[in-house]
Amino acid sequence: MSTREKRTAPPDPANLCKSKDPGAIREILTKVGDKWSIFILLTLEMFPDWRARFSEIEKCIPGISQKMLTVTLRNLERDGLVSREVFPEIPPRVEYQLTELGESLLDPLQNLLNWVNTNAEQVRASQNRYDEK
Amino acid sequence: MSTREKRTAPPDPANLCKSKDPGAIREILTKVGDKWSIFILLTLEMFPDWRARFSEIEKCIPGISQKMLTVTLRNLERDGLVSREVFPEIPPRVEYQLTELGESLLDPLQNLLNWVNTNAEQVRASQNRYDEK
DNA sequence: CTGTATCCAGGAAGATACTG
DNA sequence: CAGTATCTTCCTGGATACAG
Numbered sequence: 001m002s003t004r005e006k007r008t009a010p011p012d013p014a015n016l017c018k019s020k021d022p023g024a025i026r027e028i029l030t031k032v033g034d035k036w037s038i039f040i041l042l043t044l045e046m047f048p049d050w051r052a053r054f055s056e057i058e059k060c061i062p063g064i065s066q067k068m069l070t071v072t073l074r075n076l077e078r079d080g081l082v083s084r085e086v087f088p089e090i091p092p093r094v095e096y097q098l099t100e101l102g103e104s105l106l107d108p109l110q111n112l113l114n115w116v117n118t119n120a121e122q123v124r125a126s127q128n129r130y131d132e133k
Numbered sequence: 134m135s136t137r138e139k140r141t142a143p144p145d146p147a148n149l150c151k152s153k154d155p156g157a158i159r160e161i162l163t164k165v166g167d168k169w170s171i172f173i174l175l176t177l178e179m180f181p182d183w184r185a186r187f188s189e190i191e192k193c194i195p196g197i198s199q200k201m202l203t204v205t206l207r208n209l210e211r212d213g214l215v216s217r218e219v220f221p222e223i224p225p226r227v228e229y230q231l232t233e234l235g236e237s238l239l240d241p242l243q244n245l246l247n248w249v250n251t252n253a254e255q256v257r258a259s260q261n262r263y264d265e266k
Numbered sequence: 267c268t269g270t271a272t273c274c275a276g277g278a279a280g281a282t283a284c285t286g
Numbered sequence: 287c288a289g290t291a292t293c294t295t296c297c298t299g300g301a302t303a304c305a306g
Binding site: 055069089090091 | 268
């Protein structure tokens with residue numbers, strides 16, 4: 001728990017960012033922070049057997065375009081968070097599912113979403129106050 | 134803990150995204166996912182008494198420009214995550230510190246960073262495999 | 267149904283110069 | 287010291303058309 005006590009630590013001239021692989025941090029957070037990835041992950045989580053077809057995902061995410069769904073799924077697949085299986089049928093069927101790596105990301109992600117749900121109102125209030133000045 | 138069992142839940146035609154205020158989710162995640170915010174939050178966390186001057190933050194974040202530091206700090210201030218205090222001295226001094234709201238974000242953020250540190254290598258391996266094909 | 271390919275607009279961010 | 291002001295570049299993402 002973070003309390004607001006004084007700290008004795010020095011300003012730390014050697015920065016902390018280096019010790020934590022800023023490249024990786026930025027890369028992963030950029031993914032999580034992009035416009036659609038998180039909604040896809042959350043959607044996949046909801047499907048029975050953790051599988052969903054392209055068109056099913058599309059239906060669950062209002063506003064997403066075919067292009068962005070494709071692009072974002074490819075990126076998630078590239079990162080190993082989602083797997084993709086093509087069934088050579090007519091019409092074609094493609095199923096996506098979270099990998100175990102992808103599932104493991106859901107927990108920390110949920111924490112963040114809980115924070116958002118808890119504090120969104122307070123953030124908005126602060127923004128309104130700021131904008132009025 | 135998420136196991137890989139079959140689920141009995143239906144595909145859920147009514148999507149989950151709506152129930153969670155996708156606007157707020159996207160907005161907050163975009164902040165967290167932007168290029169500099171998280172490094173500023175982490176830097177502020179390290180300072181004694183949670184306070185730091187503009188130039189001190191700058192020194193701790195290699196590669197950030199004055200402009201982006203200013204812009205990002207303003208956004209964080211607007212969201213109520215960081216407070217800003219100007220001391221009318223010569224030369225001028227401005228101190229930034231995390232608000233309690235800002236501090237409360239650090240915990241979920243740390244979870245995410247832990248995930249990154251734990252899994253970054255695996256993600257990169259997956260990317261390399263994907264790119265070779 | 268599940269994509270690709272192309273073009274385009276808007277915003278994020280870098281470079282640089284200047285200021286109270 | 288702590289910013290502002292411009293200009294420019296880059297990249298994300300949207301629209302549209304087409305294909306296997």
